[in-house]
Amino acid sequence: MTAAVEEPRRMTRDELRTLFLFESLTDEQLDWLAREGHVTKVDEGKVFSEGDEATCCYVLVSGGLRMCKLLQGEEVEINRTSQRGVYAGAFNAFFGADDRKGYTASMYVLEPSEFFEIDAATMATMMNAWFPMAVHLIEGFVMGMRRTNETMGQRERLLALGSLSAGLTHELNNPAAAAVRAVSTLRQRVAGMRSKLAMLADGTLDTTKLHQLVAIQEAAVEKVAKAPERSPLELSDAEDELSDWLDEHGARGSWDVAPVLAAVGLDVAWMEEVLTAVGPEYLEGAIRWLMYTIDTESLMNEIDDSVTRISTLVGAAKQYSQIDRSPYQVVDLRELLKSTLVMMSNKLQGITVVKDFDPELPPIPAYAAELNQVWTNIIDNAVGAMNGSGTLTLRTKRDGAYAVIEIGDTGPGIPAEIRNRIFEPFFTTKPIGEGTGLGLDISWRIIVKKHHGDLRVDSQPGDTRFKIVLPLNPENEIEAQADLS
The missing domain is CATH 3.30.565.10 (Histidine kinase-like ATPase, C-terminal domain)
Structure with a gap:
């Protein structure tokens, strides 16, 4: 509710000089102000609201005031004073239209108070006529700070973008390099599988045993996706046990084969099944075929994971930058x-x-x-x-x-x-x-x-x-x- 306002009165030159805002003005300037401004008495209540058109500048003569700003729909008090001469309202009226169109805060009086009131247009005329250099300096300072903030803000965004781009490049490089390596190794493993498959299917291995070996292979592929979590010590013991068994049965390169088989949980019992399925003559070829199968499946999983990571990173980059989306x-x-x-x-x-x-x-x-x-x-x-x-x-x-x-x-x-x-x-x-x-x-x-x-x-x-x-x-x-x- 707007506070009650009494009829205004004029202030004299000497009264105006007691207010620190006007104490250095000449007699002529004070006389001009005395004619153009007036004293307004205000009861307790709101004088003006934040965001309203800024039409007047108020200088406190007696009483007290408080200033408030809106925050999340609630008014927060930012100042409370009874000091004579403090000013509020359209004190920046001499700025350009964009800088003085609204009050920057709300003002309330704490008790019946008196203000020397100056119209915004009068304030602008006074400042530009009496202090043109000061007006230019203040406007230059304000505009300079605004341009500086805009320029530095853009630089801040560019620096952040550069840092994020470097991190994103690094993150993209890791899965991309892993996918390239996996594809190269996969090509070698597929070639090895073809060779061993040709040897096993040369007609000397009967169909029943070949079907048994294929069943073992399929079971091994399933274990790739369900590889058990084991400690490094447990994994090392499993590799040693497999390596010993392979050496005992004349398989070459056990040091190369055992880690691949042990990583997915294949043990000596599995090797015995392979031996039963193909016999000693085809044991090494069957084990190599099994190793290539497991390695191939693992590499395909690695490629899938790497490509998925790249896709996730690209999706996150689009979400972050909001490319092709409304601001x-x-x-x-x-x-x-x-x-x-x-x-x-x-x-x-x-x-x-x-x-x-x-x-x-x-x-x-x-x-x-x-x-x-x-x-x-x-x-x-x-x-x-x-x-x-x-x-x-x-x-x-x-x-x-x-x-x-x-x-x-x-x-x-x-x-x-x-x-x-x-x-x-x-x-x-x-x-x-x-x-x-x-x-x-x-x-x-x-x-x-x-x-x-x-x-x-x-x-x-x-x-x-x-x-x-x-x-x-x-x-x-x-x-x-x-x-x-």
Whole structure:
């Protein structure tokens, strides 16, 4: 409800000079202000609301005020004062239209108060006429900071993209190289199988025994997918036992054959079945054929796994970069977090990753690529803080009309003396050349300004948690803020 306003009165030159904002003005300037401005008495209540058209500048003459900003639909007090001469409202009226179109906060009076009120247009005329150089300097400073933030923000994104690209290239190279090696070895094994198969099927091995050998082969192939988990010592003992049996039965190269057979759980009992099926004459050929079969199946599994890993990495890269997708879309936050982890897997070596994702968290409309940048910035800082070892925890949950994402680490924590500065542009604790100080500033603007959410941090040694809050329905959030104003 708008506070009651009484009839205004004028202030004299001497009264205006008692306000620190005007104490250095000339008599002529003070006289002009006395004519153009007036005193407004305001009872307890709201004077103006954040986001409203900025029409007036208010200078406190007596009483007290408090300033508030909207955060997740609630007003948060940012200042409370009774100091004479403090100012609020359209004090930046001399800027360009884009910079002064709305009040940046809401103002309330704490008690019946008096303000010297200046119209925004009058403020703009006064500043540009009396202090043209100051106006140019301030506008230059503001524009310069804006351009610097934009340029450095782009560089921050490029640096992050370059780092992720290098990690992705490394991750793609491993399965690709494994697939190439497996294909080369597979070609050799297939050639060996053909040779041994031709020898076994030369007509001297009767059909019954050949069928028995094929049955043994099929059973061995099934064991490849169900190879038992054994300790290195157990595996070594099994290889020695097989090698001894092969040597006793005149099989050559037992040192080459035994590890392949033992790896999938074949033992002396299996070798006895092979011996019974083909007899001593064809034993070595049958064992080699069995080894090639097992090796071939294992190599095909390795190729399948490698190609699947490549496909997963490419899919994660598309999900992370949001290629060919609308910037603003309905997204699953869990999938965005998973794709970011895949993209950063090279940096997460030695780090234990814990994922605690709420399966009931609904998709939300958001700028997916920019949220991925937020996860990347925070996770990168967390990994750096843990210095190569620790636990990274990612948690999602629903809290009423909001989605909550927590990213925690077990690093040394953020010192209390700098905790309030970490979201400032260009503030960084990293060595020169390793950080621009814009990662968290960009993240804060993406979450708070663009998604109407909240980003905060709680930190103590061994437990640092960044908490991101996003509205499930941003349109309702914007409407709620408008209603409050």
